[in-house]
Amino acid sequence: MAEKNDIILEVKDLHVSFKSYAGYVRAVRGVNFTLHKGETIAIVGESGSGKSVSVKTIMGILSKNAVIDSGEVLYDGMDLTKVDEKVFHTLRGKRIGLIFQDPLSALNPIMKIGKQITEVLILEQKMNKEDAKKKAIELMRAVGIPQPEVRFDQYPFQFSGGMRQRIVIAIALASDPEILICDEPTTALDVTVQSRILELINKIKEERNLSVIFITHDLGVVANMADRVYVMYAGKVVEFGESEEIFFEPAHPYTWALLSSMPDLETKDEKLMAIPGTPPNMVYPPKGDAFAARNQYAMQIDFEEEPPFFKISDTHYAATWLLHPDAPETPMPEQLSQRIKRMKEEG
Amino acid sequence: MTRYIIERIIAMFITLFIIVTIAFCVVRMMPGSVYDNPELPQSVIDALEAKAHLNEPLLVQYGYFLKGVILEGDWGTSVKIEPSVPAFDVLVKRIPVTLEINIYSLLISLPLGIIFGTIAALRKNKLADHLISVMVVICISVPSFVFASLLQYVLAFKLELFPIVYESTAVGVQRFASMALPIMALAFGPIATVTRYLRGELVETVNSEFMTLAKTKGLNQVQATVRHAFRNSCLPLTNVIIPMFTNVLGGSLVIERIFSIPGVGGIMINSINANDHPLTIAVLIFYSLVSLLTILIVDLSYGIIDPRIRLEAK
Ligand SMILES: Nc1ncnc2c1ncn2[C@@H]1O[C@H](COP(=O)(O)OP(=O)(O)OP(=O)(O)O)[C@@H](O)[C@H]1O
Numbered sequence: 001m002a003e004k005n006d007i008i009l010e011v012k013d014l015h016v017s018f019k020s021y022a023g024y025v026r027a028v029r030g031v032n033f034t035l036h037k038g039e040t041i042a043i044v045g046e047s048g049s050g051k052s053v054s055v056k057t058i059m060g061i062l063s064k065n066a067v068i069d070s071g072e073v074l075y076d077g078m079d080l081t082k083v084d085e086k087v088f089h090t091l092r093g094k095r096i097g098l099i100f101q102d103p104l105s106a107l108n109p110i111m112k113i114g115k116q117i118t119e120v121l122i123l124e125q126k127m128n129k130e131d132a133k134k135k136a137i138e139l140m141r142a143v144g145i146p147q148p149e150v151r152f153d154q155y156p157f158q159f160s161g162g163m164r165q166r167i168v169i170a171i172a173l174a175s176d177p178e179i180l181i182c183d184e185p186t187t188a189l190d191v192t193v194q195s196r197i198l199e200l201i202n203k204i205k206e207e208r209n210l211s212v213i214f215i216t217h218d219l220g221v222v223a224n225m226a227d228r229v230y231v232m233y234a235g236k237v238v239e240f241g242e243s244e245e246i247f248f249e250p251a252h253p254y255t256w257a258l259l260s261s262m263p264d265l266e267t268k269d270e271k272l273m274a275i276p277g278t279p280p281n282m283v284y285p286p287k288g289d290a291f292a293a294r295n296q297y298a299m300q301i302d303f304e305e306e307p308p309f310f311k312i313s314d315t316h317y318a319a320t321w322l323l324h325p326d327a328p329e330t331p332m333p334e335q336l337s338q339r340i341k342r343m344k345e346e347g
Numbered sequence: 348m349t350r351y352i353i354e355r356i357i358a359m360f361i362t363l364f365i366i367v368t369i370a371f372c373v374v375r376m377m378p379g380s381v382y383d384n385p386e387l388p389q390s391v392i393d394a395l396e397a398k399a400h401l402n403e404p405l406l407v408q409y410g411y412f413l414k415g416v417i418l419e420g421d422w423g424t425s426v427k428i429e430p431s432v433p434a435f436d437v438l439v440k441r442i443p444v445t446l447e448i449n450i451y452s453l454l455i456s457l458p459l460g461i462i463f464g465t466i467a468a469l470r471k472n473k474l475a476d477h478l479i480s481v482m483v484v485i486c487i488s489v490p491s492f493v494f495a496s497l498l499q500y501v502l503a504f505k506l507e508l509f510p511i512v513y514e515s516t517a518v519g520v521q522r523f524a525s526m527a528l529p530i531m532a533l534a535f536g537p538i539a540t541v542t543r544y545l546r547g548e549l550v551e552t553v554n555s556e557f558m559t560l561a562k563t564k565g566l567n568q569v570q571a572t573v574r575h576a577f578r579n580s581c582l583p584l585t586n587v588i589i590p591m592f593t594n595v596l597g598g599s600l601v602i603e604r605i606f607s608i609p610g611v612g613g614i615m616i617n618s619i620n621a622n623d624h625p626l627t628i629a630v631l632i633f634y635s636l637v638s639l640l641t642i643l644i645v646d647l648s649y650g651i652i653d654p655r656i657r658l659e660a661k
């Protein structure tokens with residue numbers, strides 16, 4: 001899977017900021033990731049860590065006050081940070097699709113569901129009305145909308161949240177993209193609906209051989225979806241590796257904290273370890289390791305110098321001084337290693 | 348939808364009834380009477396008042412009035428302004444020109460307001476937006492009679508482009524030319540209101556999630572704006588049309604005087620001054636009815652445009 005030539009999308013050293021009244025918000029400060037054909041990667045991290053901003057850059061839908069300071073988004077021989085709107089327009093939806101964070105407000109409240117799916121087919125792919133309708137109904141059936149013929153003529157307010165999210169997925173699939181970006185597609189939904197939507201995305205991914213970027217702050221979701229995981233903190237990737245590596249051999253204290261704060265079935269009696277403190281103010285990003293202030297294992301150097309990526313395996317890297325050969329041996333928290341042991345035993 | 352319409356119409360009649368009742372009581376309780384004429388002997392005054400049921404309690408008077416309106420279509424008879432002419436006929440003669448001027452001014456202000464509002468929203472915080480903002484502030488804060496006087500002085504008196512006053516006998520282009528100034532004077536406010544409102548709405552919808560979705564699914568900026576932002580922003584616009592129309596009606600009370608237009612506005616003021624109560628009441632009913640009809644039309648069109656109302660109110 002990790003062969004160089006099947007890379008479909010590559011983000012290189014991306015820096016994105018926002019001009020705001022509070023100052024220059026450095027939302028993304030050097031993000032790197034690669035997406036291979038047919039692969040699902042997950043980007044996880046606390047709220048505000050820059051996940052959405054990263055994918056909005058890929059889609060070219062950053063708000064007006066955003067500035068791409070530096071970096072590249074390589075796709076199909078182009079750098080998407082530099083292509084003009086005309087070219088981007090030929091990619092959006094048709095080559096790269098996006099599913100939104102909030103299905104409740106993503107649909108136009110006064111336009112019929114069917115029309116919201118077909119309009120792009122008619123306007124952009126020059127399909128005629130009947131064909132577009134046929135395709136839309138097919139898509140609605142594929143995402144599990146019962147009675148799609150009836151539903152076609154209804155409005156968003158007549159749909160439940162889960163069904164709206166299915167429609168948003170159908171819209172994203174309408175133009176047959178090869179990359180599907182899911183930005184927390186299930187946060188607004190309840191747990192049972194959530195797992196059904198995730199199953200659906202997995203199924204569609206298999207059927208259409210999509211490459212998926214999956215964004216979430218729910219590590220439980222990641223385990224079911226992703227081949228590889230990127231952990232983001234304060235606008236940077238701090239650790240990445242294959243799913244098993246991140247779950248079973250996490251190396252960055254932030255990943256430890258994230259994993260410890262994740263509820264699972266066994267942890268009923270254990271106390272969940274909420275991550276202490278709050279993320280840094282991105283107008284004044286801290287020197288050194290941004291997580292240092294909340295990190296009980298932080299060393300002097302964490303406050304002074306930014307850690308480089310240390311290689312753990314060919315696929316697994318983490319940016320923490322704890323991996324430096326001179327650093328004192330620091331095992332992960334006891335509670336977490338217990339838990340990992342248990343998870344491994346269960347397989 | 349039918350049920351929604353019926354409900355609206357019933358609500359309208361109830362409101363109208365309440366307004367008429369209040370109007371009747373207030374007008375009748377005003378001090379003074381047309382018949383207070385020192386030259387007439389008291390016995391004659393008494394006889395006249397008895398004939399008009401003015402000697403009876405207010406409630407009974409109201410009963411007579413309602414009976415007349417509902418059973419005979421009799422709105423009372425003007426006693427002073429146009430003596431012995433039924434109030435209804437006095438009104439009917441004057442309604443067309445008033446409505447004409449008001450409706451024309453609304454008709455030109457909607458599209459203009461929509462155009463300016465759209466430009467301002469899409470050029471937000473650019474020069475065009477700032478210029479339009481200044482215009483809006485001026486047009487909203489200056490009352491329409493000031494514009495009317497200015498227009499009359501500059502365009503009609505100095506430049507002689509338009510007639511100074513309304514010419515009720517003129518026809519065709521000439522007539523329209525004589526209506527142009529009052530229409531313009533009444534339009535500035537509404538243009539500004541629509542501009543300001545649409546700009547706000549549009550700026551908000553342009554940043555909405557479904558606009559982003561429209562873009563990410565592959566529509567270009569123009570398609571997304573026209574198909575998703577614009578229609579959605581015009582929907583709440585129906586909300587400002589009601590106050591706008593009643594404002595314009597109010598404004599035209601004065602405008603009609605400035606341009607000597609023989610409309611309803613003039614007799615409203617005159618009839619109050621002359622204690623011509625039946626006429627005052629008739630005019631009040633006319634104004635309330637027009638306002639209520641506007642509300643009804645707006646409500647219904649809201650129902651047609653917004654599927655959430657249309658479908659839920661089956
Ligand atoms: N339009 C904007 N103007 C100013 N700052 C912004 C804007 N959009 C995002 N930011 C800032 O960028 C940072 C990253 O935001 P982003 O939306 O990428 O977070 P996220 O990781 O997606 O979080 P969540 O899990 O809550 O969706 C935040 O600090 C946020 O305040």
Ligand SMILES: [Mg+2]
Pocket residue numbers: 051052053101183184
């Ligand atoms: Mg987000």
